[in-house]
Amino acid sequence: MIIPTQHPDLGIEQLTEADVPEHFAVIDRNREHLAPWLPWVPLVTTPRDVARFIAVSRAAWQGRHELACCVRLHGAIVGGIGIVHADHENECVTLGYWLDQEQCGRGLMTAAVKAMTHWCLTDLGRHRVQIQAAVDNVASRRIPERLGFTQEGLLRQAAIVRGVRLDMVLYARLKSDP
Numbered sequence: 001m002i003i004p005t006q007h008p009d010l011g012i013e014q015l016t017e018a019d020v021p022e023h024f025a026v027i028d029r030n031r032e033h034l035a036p037w038l039p040w041v042p043l044v045t046t047p048r049d050v051a052r053f054i055a056v057s058r059a060a061w062q063g064r065h066e067l068a069c070c071v072r073l074h075g076a077i078v079g080g081i082g083i084v085h086a087d088h089e090n091e092c093v094t095l096g097y098w099l100d101q102e103q104c105g106r107g108l109m110t111a112a113v114k115a116m117t118h119w120c121l122t123d124l125g126r127h128r129v130q131i132q133a134a135v136d137n138v139a140s141r142r143i144p145e146r147l148g149f150t151q152e153g154l155l156r157q158a159a160i161v162r163g164v165r166l167d168m169v170l171y172a173r174l175k176s177d178p
């Protein structure tokens, strides 16, 4: 499955088993960049961990429970984006994302999140797209802010990363938002 973006060289694709070596390599060389914000990073120690993640998330996608995609620039994997939680009854999804440090600062993830949000609100037929970012994760918070999400509140000590409880800012965009 491919989700188009407005950036000519940027694509979003559901991860497959064939992506395991490349996806693992990008995570592996970005550990210091990703680990302060993403609790799963220390759990990914071998390509087999990525293979398991892809298999589990592809099975979950059958029920539209989660979706794991890679972000490709000129065909090469430069990051990940996906639906990390889906609330079917309330037509709401929560997105997660990360980008290769070498590719940061160019608006690539803003373009990817914009495309994924649009796809969730149209093709997937959801009404509400949520993003949670740690209070101090300024680069991540800028993405929903740039894309016109509404900052709805503060979730106190809602995540544990590297043993630290983080306050999370909740952002959301509704299908009915201008």
Ligand SMILES: CC(C)(COP(=O)(O)OP(=O)(O)OC[C@H]1O[C@@H](n2cnc3c(N)ncnc32)[C@H](O)[C@@H]1OP(=O)(O)O)[C@@H](O)C(=O)NCCC(=O)NCCS
Pocket (backbone or CB within 6 Å): 033, 034, 037, 038, 096, 097, 098, 099, 100, 103, 104, 105, 106, 107, 108, 109, 110, 111, 132, 133, 134, 137, 139, 140, 142, 143
């Ligand atoms: C969060 C993360 C993906 C943000 O990466 P990023 O490169 O800042 O985000 P973007 O790709 O959208 O690029 C935005 C930057 O490009 C700049 N930019 C350049 N051209 C741009 C354009 N056309 N459109 C938007 N931004 C553009 C922006 O000014 C911004 O830089 P700034 O923060 O210095 O102002 C990245 O920091 C990351 O992977 N962090 C670790 C994992 C993580 O925290 N994940 C999120 C958990 S909630």
